[in-house]
Amino acid sequence: MSSIIRQDMSTKDWTIFSVKRAERPHDFMGAKKKKKVLKEYEPDCPFCRGNESKTPEEILAINGEGDWSVRVVPNKFPAVEYKKGSTAAGDRRHIEGPYLSIDGIGHHEVIIESSRHNDNIVRMDTGQVKKIIRAYRQRFIDISRDHENQLVIIFKNHGKRAGTSLDHPHSQIVATPFVPGYIRNKMFEAQRYYDDFGSCVYCDIIKYEMEAGSRLVYDNDKYLALAPYASLVPYNIVIYPKTHQSCFAETTVDDLGDLAGVLQVVLQKLYDLLDDPDYNFVVDSSPVDQSGNRHYHWHIEILPRLSTRAGFEIGSGMNINSIFPETCAENLRNQKVK
Numbered sequence: 001m002s003s004i005i006r007q008d009m010s011t012k013d014w015t016i017f018s019v020k021r022a023e024r025p026h027d028f029m030g031a032k033k034k035k036k037v038l039k040e041y042e043p044d045c046p047f048c049r050g051n052e053s054k055t056p057e058e059i060l061a062i063n064g065e066g067d068w069s070v071r072v073v074p075n076k077f078p079a080v081e082y083k084k085g086s087t088a089a090g091d092r093r094h095i096e097g098p099y100l101s102i103d104g105i106g107h108h109e110v111i112i113e114s115s116r117h118n119d120n121i122v123r124m125d126t127g128q129v130k131k132i133i134r135a136y137r138q139r140f141i142d143i144s145r146d147h148e149n150q151l152v153i154i155f156k157n158h159g160k161r162a163g164t165s166l167d168h169p170h171s172q173i174v175a176t177p178f179v180p181g182y183i184r185n186k187m188f189e190a191q192r193y194y195d196d197f198g199s200c201v202y203c204d205i206i207k208y209e210m211e212a213g214s215r216l217v218y219d220n221d222k223y224l225a226l227a228p229y230a231s232l233v234p235y236n237i238v239i240y241p242k243t244h245q246s247c248f249a250e251t252t253v254d255d256l257g258d259l260a261g262v263l264q265v266v267l268q269k270l271y272d273l274l275d276d277p278d279y280n281f282v283v284d285s286s287p288v289d290q291s292g293n294r295h296y297h298w299h300i301e302i303l304p305r306l307s308t309r310a311g312f313e314i315g316s317g318m319n320i321n322s323i324f325p326e327t328c329a330e331n332l333r334n335q336k337v338k
Contacts, residue, residue, distance in 0.1 A: 006230040010201045012189055015230040016320045035276075038118035038167055046076070047168040049115035059109060060138060062131045070131045071112040072139055079174060080106030092177075107143050107152075107175040111135050117168050122268045129260040132171070136283065137256065139173055141249050144288045149175040151183060151287050154248070159278025161305035179287045187287070187296060194295035202297030203244050205229075215329045218265050222258035225266045227325035227332075233307055234323045235274065235332070237266055239300040247291035248283055248298045263300065269335045270304060278305040 003018045046054035049068070060072040074082070083105055092103035113132050114124065121129055136154050143152050156171040157164040179187075193201040209215055209226050217225040217237060225239045239262055245251065251259065270277060285298040313319055 008228065008230040009193070009205065010190060011186055013230065014318050015232060016318060017324055018320060018322055019324070036167065040116050040118050042117045042168075045117055045166070045168050047071075047110075047112045047166065047170060048117050055110075060135060062135060068115060069128060070114070070135045072135055073110050073112065075108040075110050075172065078108035080104045080108055080176060082107050102177065105148060105177055107146070107149065107173065109139060109143075109173045111139070111154075111171040111173065113169040113171060119169050120271075121169065121264060122271045124264070126257065126260055126264055129264045130256050133256045133260050133263070134253070136171070136173075137248065137251055137253075140283075140285075143173065143175045144249060144291075146175070148177050149288055151176050151179050152248075152285065154283035156281050158280070159276075159305065161278035162280045183287065186284075187290065190295040190297075200244055200295055200297050202240060202299070206240055206242060206297075214326045217269070217329050217332045218262060220258050220261055222255050223262040225262055227329040229325060231321055231325040231328070232319045233303055233305075234321060235270060235277075235304045235306065235328050236321075236325070237270070237302040237328075237332075239263060239266065239302070240297060241299075244294070245298055246286040246293045246296045248285040249291060250298075265337055266302065266332075268337045269332045270302070272338060273331060273335045274304065274306070279303060280305070 003016055005014055005016050007014050041048050041050070043051070045051060052058070052071075056074040056076060058071060058073055060070075061068040062070040081104060092105065094101045094103075111132065113119065113121065114128065121132070140152050140154065143149055152173065152175045154171060154173050190201055193199075197204070206224065210219075210224065215227045215229065217227060219225065219242075222243075223239055223241055225237050228236055228238055239259075241251070241255070241259075270279065279302060281300055281302040283298070283300050286293060286296045290296070307322070309319070
């Protein structure tokens with residue numbers, strides 16, 4: 001067989017794997033990137049220490065204001081905006097013929113991951129990465145308390161192909177007053193699996209992958225990272241808590257170090273193996289009003305930007321992947337962390 005098509009049991013989505021395409025790590029590096037030589041401080045960067053006046057008013061600082069390690073601020077150019085005392089979502093609906101719109105109310109924040117302009121998660125000490133995860137958790141919980149918000153998404157764009165516009169290391173949080181169809185479908189499929197089999201599909205995947213081992217990349221006591229059976233793109237990696245947790249807010253403070261450790265090791269392996277690839281990662285969690293359910297399982301999905309979606313992918317909604325996840329996992333397992 002020159003190709004095989006695999007289904008993701010958690011979403012029912014299909015991925016085509018073309019075995020005639022390249023499977024060697026260096027085939028995914030593309031042209032050698034010109035590395036920017038970044039300084040520790042840039043006078044024009046709004047996220048550097050000393051330039052705090054260039055950002056909107058601070059929401060959260062870890063390790064104090066003057067000597068902060070991680071800082072959270074409103075996004076200066078938000079996709080949605082928080083408005084205190086806004087009216088209920090139903091009152092913000094606008095009908096025009098067959099069309100529906102609502103006011104762009106929500107939260108859009110930036111997590112500044114370090115005071116140093118040239119820092120990178122792969123080079124930080126794990127304690128600093130833990131502070132970043134701590135800021136994620138704190139803001140996720142705080143934003144979820146606002147009853148206007150239904151979905152909270154934490155994400156990081158690394159590199160131009162991933163959509164970043166500033167070199168200074170940062171992540172973002174966006175909260176919306178509705179749950180989009182893409183998330184609703186994932187929740188529906190997880191619920192349907194639970195109804196059919198009486199268990200969480202993600203828990204079953206974790207159990208099987210731990211036993212099989214061929215797609216396992218790295219794990220510790222609390223978390224594991226694996227290359228999904230129907231990986232969307234080359235070197236797609238997902239990090240799961242080993243115990244069932246539907247919502248990111250269920251992560252305990254005691255678990256943050258373990259989560260930071262797995263995330264950092266995986267990103268270091270990708271960095272070293274693929275020469276600092278552009279990537280996105282997303283914290284995928286249950287909607288706010290479904291926290292604590294038995295069928296969904298929060299996770300972090302890492303998607304390196306090593307290939308481009310073309311006409312077939314756009315037209316069909318399927319992905320074509322040129323490397324099997326077993327090969328990706330083996331390459332990453334064999335990659336020593338420097």
